[in-house]
């Protein structure tokens with residue numbers, strides 16, 4: 001038999017602080033890569049979008065699959081490099097559109113590197129990255145995230161038309 005819990009209270013529902021996206025992220029409505037995502041709806045969607053900041057060292061940005069708001073690590077904003085952060089916003093805004101279209105964002109029947117919603121989001125980000133002059137080598141580095149091993153990053157890269165660096169035996173490839 002388990003002992004009863006100590007006499008404490010742990011809440012079930014707590015307020016989540018949400019802010020207007022456009023209070024913090026400026027100028028996105030003018031960017032062609034963003035207008036490619038939302039078209040005529042760009043201003044409307046961005047003006048309705050809400051963002052929640054969290055302070056964990058882990059994670060970057062995401063979109064809630066409950067109500068489609070953006071979730072962003074304050075740690076990442078402080079420490080991430082500007083280009084990655086910009087491309088991540090492009091990526092996440094594709095998920096915002098997918099959510100509005102009623103798509104399941106996290107379809108677990110696919111692995112991350114094969115999931116159609118992820119590939120679509122990455123395609124927009126990579127198109128913009130290439131326009132900004134990023135090389136395949138730089139793009140491959142950008143695709144490396146904590147939850148993918150080297151093999152999965154290579155698969156993701158191939159799915160996205162990014163050429164992975166050649167593997168050299170006994171040497172660390174960059």
Ligand SMILES: [Zn+2]
Pocket residue numbers: 091095117118121
């Ligand atoms: Zn994603």
